[in-house]
Amino acid sequence: MKVSTARIRRLIAKAEAESVLRGSQGYVPDVINTLRVMEAALGAPREERKKITSGLGRLVTDDEPLLQSELGLEVLKVAEDFRKY
Amino acid sequence: MLAIAKKLGLTRTAGESTLMFRRRVQTAAEQEALALVPDATVRAAFKDPPIVQELDQDLIVYRQWGNRAAESGRWFSPQPYSSPARARPYLALPNGITAANTTAFRLPAGTKVLVGRAAPQTGTIGFGSYAVGGGDQICLPDPTAAVRIP
Numbered sequence: 196m197k198v199s200t201a202r203i204r205r206l207i208a209k210a211e212a213e214s215v216l217r218g219s220q221g222y223v224p225d226v227i228n229t230l231r232v233m234e235a236a237l238g239a240p241r242e243e244r245k246k247i248t249s250g251l252g253r254l255v256t257d258d259e260p261l262l263q264s265e266l267g268l269e270v271l272k273v274a275e276d277f278r279k280y
Numbered sequence: 281m282l283a284i285a286k287k288l289g290l291t292r293t294a295g296e297s298t299l300m301f302r303r304r305v306q307t308a309a310e311q312e313a314l315a316l317v318p319d320a321t322v323r324a325a326f327k328d329p330p331i332v333q334e335l336d337q338d339l340i341v342y343r344q345w346g347n348r349a350a351e352s353g354r355w356f357s358p359q360p361y362s363s364p365a366r367a368r369p370y371l372a373l374p375n376g377i378t379a380a381n382t383t384a385f386r387l388p389a390g391t392k393v394l395v396g397r398a399a400p401q402t403g404t405i406g407f408g409s410y411a412v413g414g415g416d417q418i419c420l421p422d423p424t425a426a427v428r429i430p
Binding site for chain 2: 247
């Protein structure tokens with residue numbers, strides 16, 4: 196599914212809410228920063244989009260509570276769509 | 281790569297270069313193992329497509345952790361590093377991992393792993409300019425398989 200600005204913004208809002216709950220633990224702040232860059236890079240060449248998301252899988256899978264959460268799975272799904280389309 | 285391949289019991293096929301190893305056709309079990317971790321996003325952490333392997337013997341691996349990274353997890357290296365200053369660049373660890381601590385784990389025979397070299401993450405959000413990658417790394421689709429060595 197093509198990634199839209201609205202889809203990324205919804206996810207940023209969800210991640211920000213999660214970040215407040217979790218404090219400084221884990222990688223949610225880095226995920227939020229990546230999502231913001233993704234939003235700005237919608238429509239960028241595929242290679243650039245792949246580069247932007249290249250670290251996201253490593254971050255999310257090193258944060259088990261995030262990976263097991265709805266937010267984590269959604270982030271990875273959006274990242275995959277962002278890379279593809 | 282040669283050392284880790286030998287350690288994992290991978291075989292080299294005649295005619296291939298010294299860094300190419302035979303990749304078996306994935307079995308249903310291996311496909312299932314891969315499905316436990318998000319595919320493309322995790323593969324992007326490897327410089328080249330990772331080798332999927334079911335261990336035929338126990339394997340001792342090491343996890344560098346600290347700060348945002350917990351002691352247990354999915355990412356390991358097949359050998360310990362002498363210092364965080366060596367582990368962080370070669371394993372392209374995120375900024376949030378100090379690698380101040382190293383814990384050894386045993387992966388029992390039969391465990392499914394993804395093996396390969398760490399992709400460079402320089403210029404990637406959440407990583408520093410030090411994160412050049414190239415070190416051997418192991419991703420464990422099922423983190424509960426790792427047994428901490430006291």
